[in-house]
Amino acid sequence: MVPVGLGPGKMDNHPSNSSAFGSEFEMSGRRTTSEFEMSGPRIPFDFTLKTSVRYTNCSNVRCHRSFATPPIDASCNLYSLSSIDGATAQVKFYKSLHSWVYPQSSLPASVVSVLASSAGKEEAHFWLKRQQDWEDSLRSLYYMLRKNICNMFYVYTVQFVALFIGGNLLGKKKRSCIAYVSQSTRGLRSLLRKNKINFTMPLGGVEVEHSIDDDLVELMEIEKRKLGQIFHLSSSMENVDNTSRSLLSFSGHEEVQSLYDILINYRKTLHSFTGSDVPVLFAPVPFQNATLHVPEMTCKETRKADMIFTSSSGSNTSDAIMIPPGFGGLCFSVELKDTIIPPWVVYGVWSAMSAGGTSFQSLLRTDPLSLGLNVALKSVCSEVQDGGASGLPAAIMNPSLSGAALQQLKFSDGVYTANITPIL
Structure with missing residues (x-):
């Protein structure tokens, strides 16, 4: 369900960006990337459609290696769960992948x-x-x-x-x-x-x-x-x-x-x-x-490097996910690809992967035909709101994102850091 809630969400400005979120780029015509942080389990909601989402985890490889295969009882019990809150991270992950088309x-x-x-x-x-x-x-x-x-x-x-x-x-x-x-x-x-x-x-x-x-x-x-x-x-x-x-x-x-x-x-x-x-x-x-439809999923285990490139050539630094100091020697990545990946899938996977405090980084590619749909955020809410009323309690709806699209999202130490790019 779309996260239309009433309660205010808490948002902290990034230390390096003292201006209000969105003020430096909204409708400015400059395609600069802006970054902001959200304290607590707050996940930004993006109405644009994605064509690929890559998640990289270097803090707990063993935990997310299990995502490579569905849980044994998933085929029988996955859709009968009334809530994913009490489910394991593995079942949460696979439940989040599904759309109806x-x-x-x-x-x-x-x-x-x-x-x-x-x-x-x-x-x-x-x-x-x-x-x-x-x-x-x-x-x-x-x-x-x-x-x-x-x-x-x-x-x-x-x-x-x-x-x-x-x-x-x-x-x-x-x-x-x-x-x-x-x-x-x-x-x-x-x-x-x-x-x-x-x-x-x-x-x-x-x-x-x-x-x-x-x-x-x-x-x-x-x-x-x-x-x-x-x-x-x-x-x-x-x-x-x-x-x-x-x-x-x-x-x-x-x-x-x-x-x-x-x-x-x-x-x-x-x-x-x-x-x-x-x-x-x-x-x-x-x-x-x-x-019922599930995007194509590829799971890989790689050795730690200074950065992991998502492009086959490895030459486009804008497609790189930076691996911060302190991560272990192995990284585990999950990549979703499809003609269309709707926002509830992206949100659900983020929610599942952050369960238990596991750190990860993600890189998103937006379908060009859907650029601009975040303008809906201004109609859904007049200020920062959470989505508790619709079953997505951690979703943040921020109208300042209406002129941009999410490019990257990082989760570490209980904090989400989002990189957004203006569409105009």
């Missing part, structure tokens, strides 16, 4: 083209059923969101990521909904206006021109051919489309419902999606037609 795997464009144009009865039936199952899945997720059964889910498309969030936002007693589209084009915004759907562009995008109906048709045809590339744009918008600056925000049940209507009818409304497979749905809880 539909479809289980995406079809390449060449296969979609064959299925969509096939005159064969079986092929046509398969393709129509896949589309219908997807619509049923999205409908299931959306009504679970409205009924407080699921507090967050993602719709991953070929052009953008849509994030839906529900809860007592900004500490209000009445449940509400918000949604975001990670990046947009002029054609999509014109379509929303044509359907009288209100939205804002909170990351600095400014729309100058409103397209008439004839322009809308032309724009959608261009996007259909070029996946969103627009020509002859006004100078103020030419560098906005298909970037995080063009992120769209939808607030309130009515506007979120309207975005949902656009997405569930995407075959009729979003013509630029023609030739693509159905978007992928991600949620932390089961929904209709969903399957």
